Amino acid sequence: MKRTYMILLFPFCLLLLSFSLSIGAPAENPTAGAKEGFIGAETCKECHETQYGSYAESIHFKKSVKGPESQDACESCHGSGARHVEKGGGRGVDIFAFGKDVDPDAKSAKCLACHERTPGMDLWAMGVHRRNDVSCDSCHTLHAAGRQKPREPDVCFGCHKDIKIETNKRSHHPIREGKIKCSSCHSPHGSLSRYMVNADDSRELCFRCHADKRGPAVWEHPPVEEDCQSCHAVHGSSHMKLLNERIPQLCQNCHDWSRHPGTPYDKSASFTSRWDCLRCHPAIHGSNSPHAEGLRFVR
Amino acid sequence: MKRIIPVLLALPFFAPAPGLAEIQGELSVGARGTDFADDSSAKFDEYRDMSDGLFGGLDMLVDSDTYILGVSFENPTLDDQSYEVSGNLLGVAKGEIFYDELTHQLYRNTLSPVIGTGGNFLVIPDADNPASVPPLSSWNSLDYSLESKTFGAQATVDPQTPFYFKPSVEHQRKEGIMPWGTIINSDFEVPMPIDYETSNAMLEAGYRGKGTTAVMTAGYSQFDNDNDLLTTFDGVELEEYSTPADNHSYNFSGRLTQRLSAMNLLAVKASYNRNLSEADFSRYLRIVSPSADNEFDGDVSYLRGSAILTTQWDRLLATRLFYRYVNRDNESEEITTITGGTRTNHPYEYDKHQAGVDADYRLSKVNKLSGGYELTFTDQTREDADESLDNLVFAELKNTSMEWVTTKLRLEYLNRSSDSDYSEETLTGDGIIHEFYTPFDYASKDRYKAKLAFDLVPAENLELGLSYGLAYDDYDATMLGLQEDLRHEVYIDASMLLQPKIRLNTYAGYEYTNSDFDSRRYDPGNGYPLVAPFASNYNWNEEFTYDFFAVGGSISIPAMARLELVLNVDYQLVDGNIDFVRAATAGAPLETITNADDYYKTQAGIKCIYKTTDQLSMTLGYAYERSNLDEWKYDNYTYTAGSIYLSGAGTDSDYEAHQVYIMTSYRF
Numbered sequence: 001m002k003r004t005y006m007i008l009l010f011p012f013c014l015l016l017l018s019f020s021l022s023i024g025a026p027a028e029n030p031t032a033g034a035k036e037g038f039i040g041a042e043t044c045k046e047c048h049e050t051q052y053g054s055y056a057e058s059i060h061f062k063k064s065v066k067g068p069e070s071q072d073a074c075e076s077c078h079g080s081g082a083r084h085v086e087k088g089g090g091r092g093v094d095i096f097a098f099g100k101d102v103d104p105d106a107k108s109a110k111c112l113a114c115h116e117r118t119p120g121m122d123l124w125a126m127g128v129h130r131r132n133d134v135s136c137d138s139c140h141t142l143h144a145a146g147r148q149k150p151r152e153p154d155v156c157f158g159c160h161k162d163i164k165i166e167t168n169k170r171s172h173h174p175i176r177e178g179k180i181k182c183s184s185c186h187s188p189h190g191s192l193s194r195y196m197v198n199a200d201d202s203r204e205l206c207f208r209c210h211a212d213k214r215g216p217a218v219w220e221h222p223p224v225e226e227d228c229q230s231c232h233a234v235h236g237s238s239h240m241k242l243l244n245e246r247i248p249q250l251c252q253n254c255h256d257w258s259r260h261p262g263t264p265y266d267k268s269a270s271f272t273s274r275w276d277c278l279r280c281h282p283a284i285h286g287s288n289s290p291h292a293e294g295l296r297f298v299r
Numbered sequence: 300m301k302r303i304i305p306v307l308l309a310l311p312f313f314a315p316a317p318g319l320a321e322i323q324g325e326l327s328v329g330a331r332g333t334d335f336a337d338d339s340s341a342k343f344d345e346y347r348d349m350s351d352g353l354f355g356g357l358d359m360l361v362d363s364d365t366y367i368l369g370v371s372f373e374n375p376t377l378d379d380q381s382y383e384v385s386g387n388l389l390g391v392a393k394g395e396i397f398y399d400e401l402t403h404q405l406y407r408n409t410l411s412p413v414i415g416t417g418g419n420f421l422v423i424p425d426a427d428n429p430a431s432v433p434p435l436s437s438w439n440s441l442d443y444s445l446e447s448k449t450f451g452a453q454a455t456v457d458p459q460t461p462f463y464f465k466p467s468v469e470h471q472r473k474e475g476i477m478p479w480g481t482i483i484n485s486d487f488e489v490p491m492p493i494d495y496e497t498s499n500a501m502l503e504a505g506y507r508g509k510g511t512t513a514v515m516t517a518g519y520s521q522f523d524n525d526n527d528l529l530t531t532f533d534g535v536e537l538e539e540y541s542t543p544a545d546n547h548s549y550n551f552s553g554r555l556t557q558r559l560s561a562m563n564l565l566a567v568k569a570s571y572n573r574n575l576s577e578a579d580f581s582r583y584l585r586i587v588s589p590s591a592d593n594e595f596d597g598d599v600s601y602l603r604g605s606a607i608l609t610t611q612w613d614r615l616l617a618t619r620l621f622y623r624y625v626n627r628d629n630e631s632e633e634i635t636t637i638t639g640g641t642r643t644n645h646p647y648e649y650d651k652h653q654a655g656v657d658a659d660y661r662l663s664k665v666n667k668l669s670g671g672y673e674l675t676f677t678d679q680t681r682e683d684a685d686e687s688l689d690n691l692v693f694a695e696l697k698n699t700s701m702e703w704v705t706t707k708l709r710l711e712y713l714n715r716s717s718d719s720d721y722s723e724e725t726l727t728g729d730g731i732i733h734e735f736y737t738p739f740d741y742a743s744k745d746r747y748k749a750k751l752a753f754d755l756v757p758a759e760n761l762e763l764g765l766s767y768g769l770a771y772d773d774y775d776a777t778m779l780g781l782q783e784d785l786r787h788e789v790y791i792d793a794s795m796l797l798q799p800k801i802r803l804n805t806y807a808g809y810e811y812t813n814s815d816f817d818s819r820r821y822d823p824g825n826g827y828p829l830v831a832p833f834a835s836n837y838n839w840n841e842e843f844t845y846d847f848f849a850v851g852g853s854i855s856i857p858a859m860a861r862l863e864l865v866l867n868v869d870y871q872l873v874d875g876n877i878d879f880v881r882a883a884t885a886g887a888p889l890e891t892i893t894n895a896d897d898y899y900k901t902q903a904g905i906k907c908i909y910k911t912t913d914q915l916s917m918t919l920g921y922a923y924e925r926s927n928l929d930e931w932k933y934d935n936y937t938y939t940a941g942s943i944y945l946s947g948a949g950t951d952s953d954y955e956a957h958q959v960y961i962m963t964s965y966r967f
Contacts, residue, residue: 192568290587
């Protein structure tokens with residue numbers, strides 16, 4: 001229990017530290033003096049007609065939205081253009097461009113100037129995406145007309161190439177079929193939960209569609225009660241039922257007992273004994289039987 | 300649901316100020332025919348309705364200065380139809396209502412002598428009297444499948460005030476049958492009826508002040524199962540099998556994000572979640588209820604807390620301190636069985652603490668170094684895994700010194716030490732194995748992980764991605780159980796602009812997994828593993844290896860001014876192998892399984908898109924799919940083997956399908 005107390009000390013230290021750090025400099029106003037050298041969108045349009053055209057079709061162009069068009073149009077995001085014009089233009093010449101070589105935090109800061117108040121964005125700064133140099137424009141097309149949400153799962157697969165392959169394995173969730181989106185399970189803008197799932201933990205997430213597994217059951221199977229991923233590969237698997245491993249290997253990794261649980265089911269095993277564990281233990285997610293065999297998930 | 304279509308189509312015309320609104324979107328209508336060479340496999344159309352005939356959909360936006368209205372639907376005549384109406388009153392509120400049907404084909408054209416398929420009272424032959432089992436030729440054909448229908452709505456009311464609200468509701472109905480093993484007296488694979496209803500409701504309310512965000516959520520979920528019990532009757536005896544019990548769950552959470560200073564951001568969250576269930580034992584006729592009130596009351600609650608402090612020390616250094624806590628409190632009823640023996644359930648509980656720190660430091664403009672430490676302590680009421688302590692450290696380097704290459708290297712090490720709650724004195728009989736056998740999910744181990752990834756842009760028209768990953772788990776302290784687990788992963792992808800309008804996207808992946816496992820096979824009373832092996836009582840070793848390979852790509856070629864060709868191909872292959880070893884004194888050598896979940900899948904397609912005008916296009920396409928599963932379990936499959944009667948579920952995953960389709964799309 002000594003270890004427990006030591007671990008419990010951690011959050012108190014964290015709280016103490018946070019208070020001590022809070023005696024810091026006040027937040028600077030990022031927009032102070034930012035309007036010097038503004039030239040207006042009409043000037044930008046003279047050279048950037050295509051970009052202006054796509055901007056004009058986007059939601060950012062709407063005056064009813066508290067966005068660029070209700071502020072300083074192009075310069076709301078790209079900054080003042082006077083010196084850019086004076087120097088004869090050119091990509092990134094004294095202007096803020098959303099190029100690949102630009103600091104991702106700087107790019108996101110432009111968007112967050114307005115979108116920091118968007119529900120859920122308060123967790124962006126501590127999210128996994130931000131820490132891995134993902135910026136808003138990595139997923140969102142800022143000048144596009146029509147629907148503004150990123151096209152899932154293609155946008156996500158752009159970086160998560162292993163997941164892209166997993167979702168096409170023999171056993172998979174219907175992600176490619178368009179019935180589940182990445183954002184059905186994950187919060188790409190940040191979450192306090194692991195893997196950025198949009199639930200308290202991955203089990204609670206699974207129960208939204210698989211509430212029959214929620215229990216509480218009379219006879220519980222501890223790995224089921226702790227983490228669905230003990231047995232399941234959620235994005236896709238080469239084994240049936242999205243399992244991490246073939247049965248009986250998966251079950252035998254935890255279970256040994258006299259007779260059949262510890263028997264090696266090699267190629268010489270008879271047809272009747274080669275059948276998988278779930279054939280006789282189907283209530284593996286928990287049994288509600290008042291019979292003693294409920295313990296073994298048989299009934 | 301068909302009646303909803305005209306309603307959806309009419310919606311835009313009822314939208315406010317239509318004169319100022321622009322309507323844009325795409326309407327697609329097509330027809331297809333499929334030659335499904337072996338339609339006994341449900342794998343081809345596992346999650347999609349591939350019926351011959353019409354398909355298509357609409358995706359439409361009504362866009363004005365003050366609102367956006369979206370209407371979309373897909374495949375309204377098919378079993379995978381979906382509908383969505385979304386609205387955004389700009390700067391005030393947005394929301395959507397949706398309806399979605401999902402078909403999940405499990406196994407098709409299986410056979411069963413069971414009478415009463417679809418219900419929870421099944422009449423089966425008397426397996427003790429083989430003469431009563433009808434010949435296979437007279438068994439009924441049945442398809443195992445599930446169909447779920449989900450409808451719901453969600454909204455975000457976010458006016459120009461510090462407050463916002465996000466209500467959401469969802470209702471899902473799932474129906475069908477799935478295979479279920481019954482082994483008491485009559486050993487039949489029977490169709491378990493699925494009639495589930497799940498309703499979820501959630502309300503989120505948020506406040507955003509200067510540097511402060513506070514969010515409260517409340518949720519409720521209810522699950523109802525129309526089948527409290529599955530009963531089989533073989534003409535002589537009734538047997539009863541439990542099904543998932545009705546349950547409901549509610550939760551509350553509060554989250555506060557506070558900017559403490561320009562450099563510090565603190566987020567704290569606390570949540571409480573309670574799951575309750577009720578299993579009615581009074582419905583059992585053959586099993587004596589172990590509970591005085593004829594029911595089981597399940598009651599599990601979770602208390603969770605988390606805190607993260609993010610600090611941006613300066614432009615170069617950022618750190619993150621975090622702590623998470625989960626407590627599972629199980630107040631479910633303890634019962635001691637009367638029928639079948641005396642056994643008592645042990646409600647499972649745990650406490651988990653997780654704390655850590657990580658840091659990102661920009662060594663230079665082109666180098667970023669990250670590192671961290673994470674500690675997890677778990678204390679649970681599991682005899683085979685009492686306490687465990689994880690220590691995890693990682694380091695990551697990102698380099699962009701060459702403009703056209705981004706390199707990432709990540710190294711990770713985990714040490715887990717765990718112990719069980721068994722005391723050697725109490726381990727007797729078969730239970731003595733617990734002194735030597737350790738389940739893998741909580742076994743002490745060392746895990747090493749490494750990942751090296753390159754993103755390359757060697758030319759303006761070429762983007763390449765290369766990554767290699769290694770994961771190695773060493774269960775050094777385990778005598779019996781999983782010993783080693785090794786995984787290699789290689790992924791490659793490329794996107795090339797071959798000519799101004801010809802883009803080729805390709806990818807390849809290779810995954811290798813190898814596990815080494817020791818166990819003991821023994822008859823009752825012979826669990827002690829440190830004795831010389833003899834017939835039926837021996838230790839054995841198993842090594843399972845899988846090679847997974849995937850490759851694919853797509854290319855779009857503008858063949859003529861208005862004609863575009865799109866080709867795609869995907870192929871994947873798995874080769875699984877399981878080797879066994881036991882001592883010669885234990886018996887003949889064990890035989891290697893060379894077809895452990897072996898499969899291949901090929902998908903290919905070609906389509907010609909001809910743009911008649913800028914708005915109207917015609918698509919003529921051909922798609923091909925083929926898949927084959929080679930698994931030892933299904934070799935020489937028989938529906939009846941001794942007193943076991945199977946239905947054929949899982950035996951036929953092979954298919955080959957050709958599909959031709961024509962589609963016209965109108966963009967407006």
